[in-house]
Amino acid sequence: MAIKGTLKKSRLENLLAVLNKSHRVIGPKAEDGAVVMAEIGYKDIPSGVRDLQWPGGCRLLPGKDSQVFSFSPGPDSFKRFLHPPVSELFAFKRNGAKIDFLPAPKISERPMAFFAVRPCDLSALKLYDKIFLGGPVADQAYESLRRGSLVVALNCLYPGNNCFCLSMGTGPEARDGFDIQMTELEDSFLLEDGSAKGAEILEQLPLGQAGADEISAKRQRIESCKAAFKKSIAAQELPGMIYANLDHPHWEDIARRDLECGNCTQVCPTCFCNTSYDYAALGGIAAGGAVSGKRLRKWDSCFSRSFARVHSGNFRFSRKARYRHWMAHKLAYTQAQFGLPGCVGCGRCITWCPAGIDITAELEALRHV
Amino acid sequence: MYDRARPFAARVRWAKKETRDTSTFALWIEDEAIRRQYTFSPGQFNMLSVPGIGEAAISISSGPEDGPLLHTIRVAGNVTSAISGICASNIVGMRGPFGNGWPMQEVEGKRLIVIAGGLGMAPLRPVVRHLIKSGMGHGTDERPVLIYGARSPRDILFRHEFQSFGRLFDVHITVDKADPHEHWKGRTGLIPPILEEIPLHGPGTIAFLCGPEVMMKCLINEFMLRGMPAEQIFLSLERNMNCAMGTCGHCMFGPKFVCKDGPVFRYSEVRQFMAVQEI
Structure with missing residues (x-):
């Protein structure tokens, strides 16, 4: 039995309190001039904060909106928490002629509840589950963080300037992959469950009756959001348009503007590439030399020059090849690898590209010779 | 099934110099339970590591029916240099086997x-x-x-x-x-x-x-x-292998993960990418 109900805006604190009983709440917070994701309490929610995003920039705007969630997705996503920038895979300990490889310590903290996850990020999360849990063997580091986690989705009512999820088919409305979905209405939130765990949480809240008015208000708000999109991508022509243009001269043109900073890969919620490496210290790392070293895994970027290097050379030596690889992975390869789109239309790579390179415009440019 | 992300200890039984820069190492999996479960087919590879130095993908050069598990290694980078310096009876880390092997x-x-x-x-x-x-x-x-x-x-x-x-x-x-x-x-x-x-x-x-x-x-x-x-x-195909399980992205060849979809490919599957420079 699906649960639906309204929660007065003044009661939003209750939702966070219920989540917080069993979970660490990871949600939006205004910090350093952007809306980031962090472990938050109710007071951290940047209620009414507006932001302006454009190719190559983002500013939080002065003044307050009457809505609670009036900002677009910031540079962070669940990725930072489920696939941390650095994590430990195992430790090794040398003991005379013996070497032991010890499993990474178990995570003892409470599981995470992701609060106000946008529909674009729900799609990215679904892809992450496929990548890290869908193989013959589940990735243990990811699994231990993902297990027990909760997802509270937030339907988007205003597209940011760089958002194009509508054309990508991933938003602005949440369809699946959440435990609870929220829609902000005039003076309340419409809450709907998406799983048994979500229903259990909703039962603990002082929900008001959600009637036909609320349902139609939700529909209306989402429809007006859809009408307000400024950006779109030719998703119906993917992946063919990439595969047919791997030798297009436009890649050269992008390479002249591309700074290879890797920002796009860091903010992209579907970019998962990483490198594992050994971290060792003289005399061992832990107290008393309990371990001699660790294998760590850190985020990497296909823009880094060593990414595809082997002893005999670099398979993607030119900047053009590295950019093409990234964009082709987003718009074509991921679909072939995991059956899901590799781009979710969040527009982060456009906002946080210091050169303002716009993936939707670059794809369009491939039409012209 | 044993862990594929964490190495197990493998002891160098003997090492034999093949050429000026290449040697063959016979490895013995220390843990008996893993040794019993471990099977491979021709063309698969293992990730061999020297703790503190790193890990490299090395093809298995012995047949499935052969006794010792052989790895023939050319000194190329820091990991292969470190392995080549390991003498008999010492230990390396091993993960595997990975890849599809020859059909x-x-x-x-x-x-x-x-x-x-x-x-x-x-x-x-x-x-x-x-x-x-x-x-x-x-x-x-x-x-x-x-x-x-x-x-x-x-x-x-x-x-x-x-x-x-x-x-x-x-x-x-x-x-x-x-x-x-x-x-x-x-x-x-x-x-x-x-x-x-x-x-x-x-x-x-x-x-x-x-x-x-x-x-x-x-x-x-x-x-x-x-x-x-x-x-x-x-x-x-050869590519940079890091995780060997299709989750790190280093070995991608077009949409293929060389580590798990390969390293052996039917030419008809990869033909369109072989024709592109620096794919």
Whole structure:
């Protein structure tokens, strides 16, 4: 039995309190001039904060909106928490002629509840589950963080300037992959469950009756959001348009503007590439030399020059090849690898590209010779 | 099933120098439970690590029926240098086996042409040994073919074994160049001219290639010109391997993860990407 109900805006604190009983709440917070994701309490929610995003920039705007969630997705996503920038895979300990490889310590903290996850990020999360849990063997580091986690989705009512999820088919409305979905209405939130765990949480809240008015208000708000999109991508022509243009001269043109900073890969919620490496210290790392070293895994970027290097050379030596690889992975390869789109239309790579390179415009440019 | 992300200890039973820069290491899995579960097929690889230095993808160069688990390693980077410095009875880390391996089931009833360049002989040696030991390929009308090219006579790997390979295979060895003092009496030159001399009979032939990509591209051209179907040509690719489980992205070749979708690919599957530079 699906649960639906309204929660007065003044009661939003209750939702966070219920989540917080069993979970660490990871949600939006205004910090350093952007809306980031962090472990938050109710007071951290940047209620009414507006932001302006454009190719190559983002500013939080002065003044307050009457809505609670009036900002677009910031540079962070669940990725930072489920696939941390650095994590430990195992430790090794040398003991005379013996070497032991010890499993990474178990995570003892409470599981995470992701609060106000946008529909674009729900799609990215679904892809992450496929990548890290869908193989013959589940990735243990990811699994231990993902297990027990909760997802509270937030339907988007205003597209940011760089958002194009509508054309990508991933938003602005949440369809699946959440435990609870929220829609902000005039003076309340419409809450709907998406799983048994979500229903259990909703039962603990002082929900008001959600009637036909609320349902139609939700529909209306989402429809007006859809009408307000400024950006779109030719998703119906993917992946063919990439595969047919791997030798297009436009890649050269992008390479002249591309700074290879890797920002796009860091903010992209579907970019998962990483490198594992050994971290060792003289005399061992832990107290008393309990371990001699660790294998760590850190985020990497296909823009880094060593990414595809082997002893005999670099398979993607030119900047053009590295950019093409990234964009082709987003718009074509991921679909072939995991059956899901590799781009979710969040527009982060456009906002946080210091050169303002716009993936939707670059794809369009491939039409012209 | 044992953990694939965390290495287990493997002891170096013996090491043998093959050439000036390449050695073969016989490894023994220390943990008995893992040793019992561990099985592999020709063409698969292990991730070998030296704790504190790092990890490298190394093909298994012994056959599944052989006793010791062999790895033939050329000193190239920091990990292979570190491994080459490890003496018998010491320990390395091992994860694996990974990759798909050669499609041995497709060899049945067909004439196999095995072509290796340089270190490419390491992942193909298990194929040759498996065919000899299992009796596969004995029944076909024509003998299977093994063509091997090395840089120079002193770079020939497994040099004392080709005579025994010759009992089943029609063996051809060539070197790029030979100095006079090496007294090389064999063939010099590249591999494609040898392939030109070998009769091919379309669908009844299957080819396994491993070596530098430029060599494989030349050979594929030759095969295709002579009407060999792209579905019957298999090649093993080399890429930067880091996690070996399709979650790090380093080994991508177009949309393929070389570590889990490969390293062996049917040419018809990767043809469109082989034609693109720096894919």
